[in-house]
Amino acid sequence: MPVLVMKFGGTSVANLDRIRRAAKRVGVEVAKGYDVIVIVSAMSGKTNELVGWVDETSPLYDAREYDAVVSSGENVTAGLMALTLQEMDVPARSWQGWQVPLKTNSAHSQARIEEIPPENIRAKFAEGMKVAVVAGFQGISPEGRITTLGRGGSDTTAVAFAAAFEAERCDIYTDVDGVYTTDPRICDKARKLDKIAFEEMLELASLGAKVLQTRSVELAMRYKVKLRVLSSFEEQSDEAGTLVCDEEEIMESNVVAGVAYSRDEAKLTVQSVADRPGIAATIFTTLSDAGVNVDMIVQDISEEGRTDMTFSCPTDQVVRAEQALLAIKEKGELNYAELLADRNVAKVSVVGIGMRSQSGVAAKMFKVLSDEGINIKVITTSEIKISVLIDRKYMELAVQALHDAFELHKTG
Ligand code: ADP
Ligand code: ASP
Ligand code: MG
Numbered sequence: 001m002p003v004l005v006m007k008f009g010g011t012s013v014a015n016l017d018r019i020r021r022a023a024k025r026v027g028v029e030v031a032k033g034y035d036v037i038v039i040v041s042a043m044s045g046k047t048n049e050l051v052g053w054v055d056e057t058s059p060l061y062d063a064r065e066y067d068a069v070v071s072s073g074e075n076v077t078a079g080l081m082a083l084t085l086q087e088m089d090v091p092a093r094s095w096q097g098w099q100v101p102l103k104t105n106s107a108h109s110q111a112r113i114e115e116i117p118p119e120n121i122r123a124k125f126a127e128g129m130k131v132a133v134v135a136g137f138q139g140i141s142p143e144g145r146i147t148t149l150g151r152g153g154s155d156t157t158a159v160a161f162a163a164a165f166e167a168e169r170c171d172i173y174t175d176v177d178g179v180y181t182t183d184p185r186i187c188d189k190a191r192k193l194d195k196i197a198f199e200e201m202l203e204l205a206s207l208g209a210k211v212l213q214t215r216s217v218e219l220a221m222r223y224k225v226k227l228r229v230l231s232s233f234e235e236q237s238d239e240a241g242t243l244v245c246d247e248e249e250i251m252e253s254n255v256v257a258g259v260a261y262s263r264d265e266a267k268l269t270v271q272s273v274a275d276r277p278g279i280a281a282t283i284f285t286t287l288s289d290a291g292v293n294v295d296m297i298v299q300d301i302s303e304e305g306r307t308d309m310t311f312s313c314p315t316d317q318v319v320r321a322e323q324a325l326l327a328i329k330e331k332g333e334l335n336y337a338e339l340l341a342d343r344n345v346a347k348v349s350v351v352g353i354g355m356r357s358q359s360g361v362a363a364k365m366f367k368v369l370s371d372e373g374i375n376i377k378v379i380t381t382s383e384i385k386i387s388v389l390i391d392r393k394y395m396e397l398a399v400q401a402l403h404d405a406f407e408l409h410k411t412g
Contacts, residue, residue: 001125003167004034007136007158010044011175012232013077016084022173022232023084026131030090035125037165038092039136039158040081042073047137047151059319063108063291067138067148070109071097074135074154082133092131093124097138097146102157104139104147111139111147112215113156116164134161152213159216163223170225171241172212173232178242179204179211181408182259186396189409193257197247200257200351203385207349208262212244220244247353255354255361256406259399262347264315265295267377267389270325272337273309275302282334283309283325290324292317295347296380296389312378312389315343345377346395349387350402362386368405374398 006029008022022038029036041047050070054061078094085092100120104111121132136154139147149156155172162170179201180190196204198221205214211229220227230241243249273279280299287294292313300308313321318341328334355361365386369376374397378389390398403409 001033001035003037003165004029005037005039005158005162005165005167005170007039007154007170007172008041008081008232009154009172009174010041010046012173013040013042013081014044016080018232019077019080019084023081023088023090025173025232026085027088027090030130034168036131037121037161037167038081038131038133039154039161040074040077040133041136041154042077046073046076060323064145067108067111067146071135071138071146071148074137078133078135082131085131085133090131091129092133093129094133094135095121096135097157098140100134102134102139102160104141104149106141106143106145106147108141108145108147110150111141113139113149113160113219116160118164121165149215150213152210153215155213155216156219159219159223159225159227162225162227163219168226170220170227172216172227172229174211174229175231175233176211176229177231177234177240178229179209179244179258181257182399182403183209183261186261187259187400187403189400189403191409191411193242195243195245195250196257197250197253197353198244199247199384200353201244203349203351203382204258204260207260207351207385207387208347209258209260217244253354254352254406254408254410255358256350256352256402256408257354258351258408259402259406260349260351261395261399263392263395265312265345265347265389265392266315266318267310267312267342267345268318268321269308269310269340270334270336271308271340272306274335275305275307279334280309282328284311286324286328286334287311287313287321290320292321292324296378296387298378310378312345312347318343342377344392345389346392347387347389348395348398348402349385350406351385353384355384355386364405365402368401369398372397372401 082094136157184190
């Protein structure tokens with residue numbers, strides 16, 4: 001039997017009614033003759049609640065216990081989905097990550113999938129089970145402890161299963177009907193794309209478009225998984241939603257494919273460090289050892305042998321960063337004047353493969369922001385994207401102005 005992977009995000013399993021609706025969609029595919037692997041998220045809001053409880057109990061938590069707590073939301077929805085399917089006379093069974101087993105490394109809270117042996121689930125399919133419902137977002141480490149795959153990780157669970165079972169397709173059911181030129185919740189002119197290239201989706205995801213977890217796009221690209229994003233709230237045809245595919249499959253495209261944003265960014269400046277070899281290495285090794293995910297980095301020009309080092313990281317990692325840098329200052333391993341933290345910044349990025357061959361995108365982006373009176377604090381670029389850090393209060397305005405200026409509401 002051909003295998004299909006169907007993933008339902010938090011809003012698609014938010015209550016028993018929605019679970020029933022999702023189960024009906026699964027039933028349609030079973031009736032077509034597929035063996036279906038359903039990946040479920042926790043009910044919407046659940047993971048945030050669990051993370052909140054962990055933070056309140058222990059601000060600098062032990063990541064193994066964080067995983068034990070936050071992985072639990074998916075266990076509930078997996079069991080409920082299997083029960084709902086059974087009530088519809090569809091033979092179904094639920095699986096937690098460790099039961100599959102979905103093997104990961106030991107990087108708790110950000111674990112990477114290493115292997116999904118398909119034998120257990122295949123044996124059940126061979127016995128007549130039609131649907132394997134798998135709890136997304138979770139796995140098991142070599143030490144036998146529960147791990148999680150980072151926020152949004154159920155997308156990655158889904159694509160990894162599609163690769164391991166050579167599924168015909170991996171359908172990601174969510175609360176929007178596809179991938180848009182930008183988040184339709186903050187820009188009403190956002191346009192749904194029928195297709196988007198893997199590389200553009202990868203950049204958009206890594207720059208904050210949470211419709212797909214970055215790692216899921218990487219895996220789909222590597223294992224050539226046919227990946228589709230579609231709505232769980234509408235009747236669906238086989239052409240619905242957005243197909244994430246190779247660049248060659250897309251006939252027309254704009255220079256800029258989309259605008260992404262990341263709201264919860266912080267900017268930290270280590271003031272007046274010595275301008276000599278080894279200082280950047282000391283700062284960023286310390287931050288990495290403390291589990292801080294540094295994104296943008298700028299080093300100012302030096303004056304009298306001293307310079308400022310600025311970097312960005314997620315707002316919820318500022319305390320970790322501050323503590324780690326203070327600790328090495330106190331040990332005499334790094335000498336700096338002051339550590340300044342600005343927690344009110346956001347990152348806005350434009351992404352497009354067309355930028356490889358067309359110049360002027362950066363100039364246009366900066367002009368648009370300046371016309372809106374928005375000051376740019378940090379800039380980074382790569383071959384197919386330009387990102388800026390700005391005051392958070394201008395984030396929506398910046399996204400909308402850039403969407404207009406690059407005419408993303410029109411097809412290329
Ligand atoms: P799920 O719970 O189904 O995994 P998520 O909340 O993780 O859903 O992702 C879907 C959300 O992603 C949408 O509701 C939308 O607000 C947001 N989003 C951000 N950027 C985009 C984009 N470019 N296209 C579509 N949705 C986007
Ligand atoms: N429930 C997890 C989260 O909210 C994983 C997911 O839904 O993809 O991040
Ligand atoms: Mg998600």
